[in-house]
Amino acid sequence: MKAKAALILLSLALPSLAMLSTCSLAQENTAEGWLKKGYELMANGSFEEAAKAIQKSIDLSPSPGNADLWDARAQSLALAAGFFGNRSEYNESLRAEDRAIAFDPRNSTLLVHKGFLIANMADVFEDQNESMYEDSVKEFEKAIQLDPHDKDAWNWKGMVLDSRLNRSEEALAAYDKTIEIGGTNASDKVLLANAWSAKGGALAKLGRYNESAEAFDKAIELNPQNADSIWYLKARSLNSSGMYDEAVKAYDRAIELSKGNITVARAYEGKGSALLKLGKYDEAVASCDEAIELFPAKASGPTWYWKGIALRGLGKNSDADSAFAKAKELGYQG
Numbered sequence: 001m002k003a004k005a006a007l008i009l010l011s012l013a014l015p016s017l018a019m020l021s022t023c024s025l026a027q028e029n030t031a032e033g034w035l036k037k038g039y040e041l042m043a044n045g046s047f048e049e050a051a052k053a054i055q056k057s058i059d060l061s062p063s064p065g066n067a068d069l070w071d072a073r074a075q076s077l078a079l080a081a082g083f084f085g086n087r088s089e090y091n092e093s094l095r096a097e098d099r100a101i102a103f104d105p106r107n108s109t110l111l112v113h114k115g116f117l118i119a120n121m122a123d124v125f126e127d128q129n130e131s132m133y134e135d136s137v138k139e140f141e142k143a144i145q146l147d148p149h150d151k152d153a154w155n156w157k158g159m160v161l162d163s164r165l166n167r168s169e170e171a172l173a174a175y176d177k178t179i180e181i182g183g184t185n186a187s188d189k190v191l192l193a194n195a196w197s198a199k200g201g202a203l204a205k206l207g208r209y210n211e212s213a214e215a216f217d218k219a220i221e222l223n224p225q226n227a228d229s230i231w232y233l234k235a236r237s238l239n240s241s242g243m244y245d246e247a248v249k250a251y252d253r254a255i256e257l258s259k260g261n262i263t264v265a266r267a268y269e270g271k272g273s274a275l276l277k278l279g280k281y282d283e284a285v286a287s288c289d290e291a292i293e294l295f296p297a298k299a300s301g302p303t304w305y306w307k308g309i310a311l312r313g314l315g316k317n318s319d320a321d322s323a324f325a326k327a328k329e330l331g332y333q334g
Contacts, residue, residue, distance in 0.1 A: 031061035035069065038076060047080035051089075067104035070096050071113060078117050082124045090121045108143035108150045115139035115153075119160050133164040151188070154178040155195050158202075168202040175199040193223035197230050200237065209241035228257040232267050239274050247274040265294035269303045276310050284310035301332030 034057035041050035054073045058064055077093035080086065097114045104110060119136035122129050137160050143153035158174030161167040178195040182188070200215035216234035220227045235250035251271035258264045272287035288307035292300045308323030327334065 029060070031057045031069070033057075034060060035072060038072060042076055042079060045083075047076055047083060051076040051080055065103045067100040067107060067110060070100035070103065071110055074100060074113065074117065078120060082120065085124070087121075087125060090117070090124070093117055094121075106146060108147040108153060111139050111143035111146065112150065112153050112156060115143070115156060115160070119156075119164065122164070130165065133160055136160050137165070149181050151178050151181050151183065151191055151195075154181065155191060155198070158195070159198055162198065162202045162205075168205050171202050172199060172206075175202065189222050190226075193219045193226075193230070196222065197233060200230075201233055204233075204237040204240060209237055209243075212237040212241075228254050228259060228263055231257060232263055232270070235267065235270055235274075239270060239277075242277075244274045244278045247271075248278070261294045265291045265299075265303075268294065269306065272303065272306050272310070276306055276313070279313070281310045281313040285314070298330060301327045301330035304330065305332055305334045 034053050038050045038053035038057060041047070041053055051073060054069065054076050058066070058069045058073065061069055074093045074096035077089050077096060081089035081093060094114070094117055097110065097117055101107070101110045101114065115136045115138075118132055118139060122132040122136075137157055140153045140157035140160070143150050144157070147153070154174050155178040158171040158178065161174060162171035175195045175198055179192060179199070183192065196215050196219035200212045200219060203209070203212035203215055213234060216230055216237065219230045220234075223230070231250050231254035235247045235254060238244075238247035238250055248271055251267045251274065254267040255264050255271075258267065268287050268291035272284045272291060275281075275284035275287055285307055288303050288310065291303045292307070295303060304323050304327035308320045308327065311317075311320035311323055324334070
């Protein structure tokens with residue numbers, strides 16, 4: 001969860017780095033030079049050093065009340081806190097974001113960033129504190145009050161409502177608002193693809209599988225270059241709806257397009273479960289074996305369990321018992 005949270009925050013920082021890289025190079029010992037160095041350090045994963053560089057930028061800035069500098073410091077501190085488990089740094093990041101907001105109180109983006117920080121803090125330290133997620137949503141709502149067309153605020157409000165507070169119906173309204181606001185440039189299309197994909201997931205949780213599949217198709221259409229995870233989510237929805245043949249095809253697309261072993265492993269695992277339900281036991285075993293080879297050992301418990309069921313379907317009871325024992329050893333009871 002810590003890495004996930006940090007990567008979410010890094011997605012906020014990198015656009016700023018890209019913008020800075022288009023500027024002429026500044027001398028390092030200037031506010032601009034240290035800020036650029038801070039973003040480069042963030043991009044390289046050197047988060048504590050990034051926080052120090054950005055503080056240096058604030059110290060050298062002719063206008064230390066610059067909201068963007070304090071926002072950058074908040075991001076760097078939060079990233080460092082997430083990776084090193086330092087709660088005090090996370091609290092400091094919130095104080096830095098509050099200073100940014102105080103310097104630019106009409107900037108909705110800063111409120112969105114604060115909402116991120118609060119939700120990520122709950123994730124990173126595994127507080128799973130509902131009140132913190134509620135506070136996160138309130139920050140997104142403040143951003144929306146300032147700018148009703150802030151797509152990021154609507155989208156992330158939906159995500160926290162859906163994935164952290166299990167309020168999927170409310171989340172759908174937020175995703176729909178993101179989609180309604182729309183946009184035509186490349187970053188808009190990525191955001192809209194994320195909103196359609198998240199909408200698909202929320203619809204699947206609500207048992208509205210046909211609508212879910214349509215939402216995932218729209219997400220794939222908008223962002224075909226990074227569609228592996230969307231195909232995987234669509235496959236899961238199809239699998240849950242009992243459309244096992246279609247699920248297998250979708251899992252295959254996820255495997256074909258995937259750039260990462262974990263997505264491939266999960267897709268093979270899901271494909272194995274769908275094949276099992278189709279009674280294709282040999283193929284299910286083969287798919288589970290592919291997943292087991294790719295998964296980190298501790299994460300493969302469910303796959304061993306599915307493999308055991310498939311082996312039992314083939315009449316290989318001794319092998320099935322061994323697979324079930326392995327699943328149990330890894331903490332999965334079925």
